[in-house]
Amino acid sequence: MAGKTATRGAPMFKVRRSRVHGQGVFALRRIRKGTRIVEYLGDRVSHREADQRYEDRDERDNHTFLFIVDARTVIDAGVGGNDARFINHSCDPNCQTVIEERRVFIEALRTIQPGEELHYDYQLGRSRDDPPDVDEIYACRCGQASCRGTMLWPPKKKGVRRAATGARGDKRSRGTPAGAAHAPQRKRAAKPVR
Numbered sequence: 001m002a003g004k005t006a007t008r009g010a011p012m013f014k015v016r017r018s019r020v021h022g023q024g025v026f027a028l029r030r031i032r033k034g035t036r037i038v039e040y041l042g043d044r045v046s047h048r049e050a051d052q053r054y055e056d057r058d059e060r061d062n063h064t065f066l067f068i069v070d071a072r073t074v075i076d077a078g079v080g081g082n083d084a085r086f087i088n089h090s091c092d093p094n095c096q097t098v099i100e101e102r103r104v105f106i107e108a109l110r111t112i113q114p115g116e117e118l119h120y121d122y123q124l125g126r127s128r129d130d131p132p133d134v135d136e137i138y139a140c141r142c143g144q145a146s147c148r149g150t151m152l153w154p155p156k157k158k159g160v161r162r163a164a165t166g167a168r169g170d171k172r173s174r175g176t177p178a179g180a181a182h183a184p185q186r187k188r189a190a191k192p193v194r
Contacts (some may be wrong), residue, residue, distance in 0.1 A: 012037060013118060015086045020141055022118045023086045031112040037095065040067055040084040041102040042077030050074040062137050069102050089151045090119030091145035123153035 011028055012035075018024025031037060040064060045053075050066055052078065059066075065085045077085035087095065094112050096104045097120055106120065124138060131137065135150040148155040150153055162192035 002180060013083070013128060015083050018110055020090070020117065020119070020143070022088075025083060025087045027101055027112045027114050027116050027118065029114050031108050033108050033110050035108045036098075037106045038082065038083075038084045040075055040077060041077045041083035042067075042085070042104065044069070044073055045078035046072060047074055050076060059131060060137055067097075067104055069099060069104060073102060075104060087118050087120060088142075089122040089140060090142040090144060091121060091140055092142070092146045093120045094118060095120040099142055106183065115181045121153075122151045124151050127156070143175070 012031055014028050015023050015025055018026075054064060054066075065075075065081055067077065068074040069075055075081075076115045087106060094109055094116065095118050096105050096109050098107050105120070112118065119142065126134070133157050135152060139150045140147055140149055140151050150156065
């Protein structure tokens with residue numbers, strides 16, 4: 001489903017300091033629900049190239065501008081990227097990512113008021129080789145009432161007490177949500193460098 005395209009002329013947003021994290025993107029005018037706000041741009045590379053670019057980074061460094069497009073392509077907005085790379089994560093987002101014809105767009109999920117920061121849910125994937133404190137490394141600071149505390153998806157399941165034995169379940173889900181392909185890629189690092 002294609003969103004409405006923004007009117008040419010007056011800019012819709014501006015990048016400035018964010019309370020959530022580093023730089024953020026803020027609406028300069030009212031943005032109606034369904035409006036296609038911006039395309040996520042950058043160097044289009046293979047997954048192998050993206051891995052090679054960031055293989056020497058500390059696993060505790062949670063910053064990159066990588067976005068999975070499909071099984072073959074990753075957008076590295078750290079090279080030739082635009083302001084879309086500064087849109088921060090939120091567990092209760094006002095935007096969503098849409099992939100059409102191997103291009104990534106940010107669209108308004110609801111009407112956004114002037115001065116409001118734009119967000120989408122990164123839904124960064126979990127990996128079997130994640131360090132034990134991966135949720136702290138990728139902690140979410142969106143401040144929403146529905147905040148799950150992490151930018152990772154699916155959320156880490158808290159221990160559930162079993163009635164019969166009193167044992168706690170601690171299995172971590174490794175599945176990928178339906179919308180995960182619409183999230184920035186975490187290749188040893190994730191949140192955009194500010």
